[in-house]
Amino acid sequence: MTDQKTQGQRLEDLMTKIDTEMQRLGWTVEQGREHLIKYYGKRSRLLLTEEELDNFLLYLQLTDSPTPNNQ
Template sequence: MTDNLMSQIDAEMQRLGWTVDQGREHLLKYYGKRSRLLLTEEELDNFLLFLQLSD
């Protein structure tokens, strides 16, 4: 499940034109974590939803 979430997050970040640094900044600001690997599955779901709703 987590691999699928990571793939979806990658696709959404690419769609939005986000860099790795932009993603890292968002994670630090909202989750206090530097890497997606440190997020819980619920946090990954939340991050994916945020990206999907962004344009």
């Protein structure tokens, strides 16, 4: 398949989309980190699996609040 992206390209695309969504929500890097620690037990997106990145992106896309829910 000529249109199939490599895993590296896919991960890069996910990171870019996550950056865009975090910016839309007004999240700081620290707020993003807090969410990752709380829900994935990891301090960095670089440590997430592709599935976890997909899940994090979906969460951000479905979120309207400007700050993460720390409850």
